[in-house]
Amino acid sequence: MKKYILSDCNLVDVEHGCALLPHRDIYIGGKVIEKIVPHGDAPQGYTVIDASGKFVMPGLINLHVHLFGTGRPSKALGGGKAQQRLLRFVQTAFGKKILGKIVEASAKNQLYSGVTTLRAVGDLFGSDIALKRRIENGKGGAKGLRMFISGMALTAPGGHGAGTFARTASSPEELARMVGEAVSAGADFVKICITGGVMDAKKRGEPGEVKMTEEQVRAVCDRAHALGKKVAAHVQSERGAEIAARCGVDTIEHGAPLSGESLRLLSERNGAQVVTCTPALPNARLPHEATKLNEMAAYNSEVVMRGMIEGARRAMAAGIAVGMGTDSSCPFCTQYNMWREVQWFQKLMDVPVKTALYIATLGNAEILGISDVTGSVREGKSADILLLGKNPLEDLSALRDIDCMFAQGRFIAEPRPKRMPEIERQLDKLTEEL
Numbered sequence: 001m002k003k004y005i006l007s008d009c010n011l012v013d014v015e016h017g018c019a020l021l022p023h024r025d026i027y028i029g030g031k032v033i034e035k036i037v038p039h040g041d042a043p044q045g046y047t048v049i050d051a052s053g054k055f056v057m058p059g060l061i062n063l064h065v066h067l068f069g070t071g072r073p074s075k076a077l078g079g080g081k082a083q084q085r086l087l088r089f090v091q092t093a094f095g096k097k098i099l100g101k102i103v104e105a106s107a108k109n110q111l112y113s114g115v116t117t118l119r120a121v122g123d124l125f126g127s128d129i130a131l132k133r134r135i136e137n138g139k140g141g142a143k144g145l146r147m148f149i150s151g152m153a154l155t156a157p158g159g160h161g162a163g164t165f166a167r168t169a170s171s172p173e174e175l176a177r178m179v180g181e182a183v184s185a186g187a188d189f190v191k192i193c194i195t196g197g198v199m200d201a202k203k204r205g206e207p208g209e210v211k212m213t214e215e216q217v218r219a220v221c222d223r224a225h226a227l228g229k230k231v232a233a234h235v236q237s238e239r240g241a242e243i244a245a246r247c248g249v250d251t252i253e254h255g256a257p258l259s260g261e262s263l264r265l266l267s268e269r270n271g272a273q274v275v276t277c278t279p280a281l282p283n284a285r286l287p288h289e290a291t292k293l294n295e296m297a298a299y300n301s302e303v304v305m306r307g308m309i310e311g312a313r314r315a316m317a318a319g320i321a322v323g324m325g326t327d328s329s330c331p332f333c334t335q336y337n338m339w340r341e342v343q344w345f346q347k348l349m350d351v352p353v354k355t356a357l358y359i360a361t362l363g364n365a366e367i368l369g370i371s372d373v374t375g376s377v378r379e380g381k382s383a384d385i386l387l388l389g390k391n392p393l394e395d396l397s398a399l400r401d402i403d404c405m406f407a408q409g410r411f412i413a414e415p416r417p418k419r420m421p422e423i424e425r426q427l428d429k430l431t432e433e434l
């Protein structure tokens with residue numbers, strides 16, 4: 001591998017309050033950061049990248065991704081006959097190939113938008129596992145991306161994702177057996193869906209209906225923990241959050257306010273809440289014609305969003321880690337908008353820009369248990385690095401366009417994700433209204 005120097009940059013030091021360290025040279029050799037020194041003459045054997053006046057920060061970490069879709073609103077996975085046909089197709093030999101290409105394109109878009117590590121929380125028929133192996137073998141456009149994957153999610157019959165990205169079973173023993181299967185197949189963690197969401201709510205003001213029993217959730221958590229794996233749970237109501245906390249879930253995905261007792265349990269387990277503003281805001285605030293949600297679903301989206309934000313505020317106040325992810329593949333959740341999640345998180349949570357930047361990098365790395373490997377630009381750590389033309393501490397939209405980047409030492413000269421202009425226009429408008 002070639003060796004590089006990012007020369008004379010401003011370094012955003014996420015380990016120390018996002019302090020800006022001017023005039024630094026960052027030496028990159030192989031997959032790691034060799035050293036960081038005050039700007040000086042470059043020795044021979046290095047390719048010098050002039051970064052004067054530019055900004056260096058660690059690669060983003062996206063904790064909540066599905067790779068099977070683009071984020072363009074579509075009826076194909078909205079249930080019914082079209083969905084059944086599509087799901088039958090992707091299980092044929094030819095369909096499998098197409099699905100492989102789709103998830104790889106998604107992963108490449110994530111990477112080229114500055115995401116150097118992602119956690120895929122429920123994908124179709126082992127496509128995430130196959131992609132991860134391919135990348136680890138140095139193949140394809142997403143080479144360099146670090147992936148954590150769950151394989152198919154698990155839920156009870158009728159639960160969130162049932163019939164698409166989740167397998168279902170009723171008996172706790174059967175669910176525990178499926179955990180074993182997923183781990184044997186290569187899952188890094190287990191994803192379950194405890195509650196429903198916005199689309200399947202039956203009452204106005206009551207989204208996130210509980211779909212899994214305590215016995216079912218406990219059986220999954222116990223087996224996963226026995227196998228040394230963590231459990232991430234889709235939760236969109238207070239009652240669901242209580243079950244998650246009580247039965248052993250490690251990360252509450254999306255989230256809702258927790259009681260004092262539940263906060264204590266989650267904290268003891270060193271658990272976390274992973275906020276997803278990317279699906280929440282468009283569902284709640286875009287016009288019905290765009291989201292195709294009925295009035296009740298739009299109202300419930302606002303309820304879910306407020307609950308998630310309130311929950312995350314309480315978690316942070318209780319010293320519990322809060323992370324972020326984009327829920328890519330959901331309507332309006334593209335594979336290249338982690339930068340937008342950081343911006344929306346900052347505004348909706350009303351936290352300093354520095355806090356949002358920290359969470360999107362080192363904070364998320366800590367939740368994954370890999371903060372010794374990545375999450376900050378430091379000597380000896382993996383070369384997961386973004387070079388930005390503008391200062392992200394002044395304006396987070398500086399993250400939208402990346403000059404160049406490194407992912408586990410792979411240099412990407414011009415990272416340009418494939419964007420969908422019409423969706424961008426709608427999301428930009430939402431940002432203006434925040």
Ligand SMILES: [Zn+2]
Pocket residue numbers: 064066121327
């Ligand atoms: Zn999700």
